[in-house]
Amino acid sequence: MSDGQTTIAIETRNAVKRYAGNIAVDQVSLQVKRGEFVSLLGPSGCGKTTLLRLLGGLEQPDEGTVLLSGKDVSGIPAYGRNSNMIFQQLALFPHMDVYNNIAYGLKVRKVAKDEIRRRVHEILELVQLGDYSRRSVSQLSGGQAQRVAIARALINKPEVLLLDEPLSALDMQLRLDMQRELKRIQREFGGTFIFVTHDQSEAMNMSDRIGVMRGGKLLQYATPDEIYERPADRFVAKFIGDTNLLQVKVLGTEQDLVSVECFGSTFKIRQEKGSSPIPSGSLRPLSIRYEYIRLGEAASHSANRLEGRVIESVYGGASIRYTLDIGGRFQLQASSLYQRGDIRYSVGDTLQIGFNPEDGLLLNDDSPGNGEAAL
Structure with missing residues (x-):
């Protein structure tokens, strides 16, 4: 196996999954x-959870392959793979304390008691629950229960940990705290985490790379x-993120600047280096992020x-939209970023x-999208 292949923890190649004739x-x-934190991001029904289940062996692809450390595991079920998965419902054992919830997987594998004790205490320290080993799971807060579920999933040292929106039931502040905690655990554990979410800021905050999905495709x-x-x-x-989308007409290109027309106004747009020339007369969407729009005096030098x-x-608070x-x-x-004393515009104000x-x-799209300003 080449060095390039050994750096890949898990992959899919042209994976297809159908349900009742519909392509998921x-x-x-x-x-x-290896060692990456990857998020699969997209709206409900985009295929991100199905892809996660294919990676974990809970579903098998109808076409294509899944490889774990370079080995084809497409037909191998979840229990035959060295990976683990955490679901939205944590499914902790209510009749067991924290220690026995975490130790369960080791006991199934008939690991020696001394080794179980050592590894459970080691993983409890990793998730910062060292004093909670004999606590009943019913006495845990939402964030503590999340960390117990993570510890239980990591105790057998899986090559890949798969997480299906595990933070979705938490309130906003706890969710933000758990995002930081999960990233810390992943960094200290040194493992490969694949995280499914529909929350854009969550994916941006936590991920080394993001896969954006829609209609079953990885866009x-x-x-x-x-x-x-x-x-x-x-x-x-x-x-x-937030962006303005304007449908514009390309007038021509000079050096690396493209001239475009929108509602009678002409704008200059920097073309990406190495990108193909855009034919004059073609229609394209122009994306301008909200924060890149300058107002008032700041606009005079644009x-x-x-x-x-x-x-x-x-x-x-920190900004005004x-x-x-x-x-x-x-x-x-x-x-616009806002600090006390800054200029603040009011409804009805006319400005540059x-x-x-x-x-x-x-x-690259060449047709207007829904709700998009068109020529």
């Missing part, structure tokens, strides 16, 4: 490196910053400028709006 996973090829698989700054299409652009009127202002009407033809959303060529991204 559609020709998905995915490689996860993009990249680092969080690559997906945010260079989304593959309009769906990824809208699903990861290469692309226009004028708008504030029709909504939403205070968010504005909805801006552009001559009654279309609307832009802008998000600007963005620079590198702040916009021309996407």
Whole structure:
């Protein structure tokens, strides 16, 4: 096996899964490196949980293969693979204390009692529950129960840990705390974690790489910053963070600047290095993140400028989100960092709006999406 292959913990190659004739996973090829934290992200029904179940052996692919450490495990059920899975429902044994919940897998494997004791206490320290070994699981908080479930899943040292939205039932603050805790555990354990979520910020906060899925297809698989700054299409652009999407007409390209027209205004957009030339006359979606829109005095130095009127202002503490009407033809959303004493615009204010060529991204789609401003 080559060095390149040994760095891959688990992968799928052209995996397909059908249910009653409907395709849940559609020709998905995915490689996860050893020690990576990968999130599968997408709306309900996109196929992310089905893909996770294929990786864990709870489902078998109708086409394609699943490889664990380079070995084809496509036909091997979950119990025959060195991987483990944590579900939304943690399914801790209510009649057992914390120690025996965690030790259960070792006892099934008939590991010696001294070895069980050593490994359970070691994993309890990892999840910071060293004093909880004899606590009843009914006495645990939601976050403590999560950590017991993680400890139980890691006790047999799986090559890959698969997590199916395990934080979805927690309240917001506890969920944020558990995101940090889960990432810490993964880093200290040194394992490979694959995490399913529909929460964009959760995936961005925790992941080395993110796979965005829709309709059973893997649309993009990249680092969080690559997906945010260079989304593959309009769906990824809208699903990861907040962005304005404007349908524009390409007028021409000079050096690395593309001239585009939208509602009678002409803008200059920086073209990605190495990208194919965009034919003049073609229609493309232009993505501009809310935070890249400059307002008032800050807009005066921007290469692309226009004028708008504030029709909504939403205070968010550290930032303010504005909805801006552009001559009654279309609307832009802008998000500005805010500190006490900064200029704050009110509904009805008319102001200058600007963005620079590198702040916009021309996407590859060539037809308007739902709710998208079109020419």
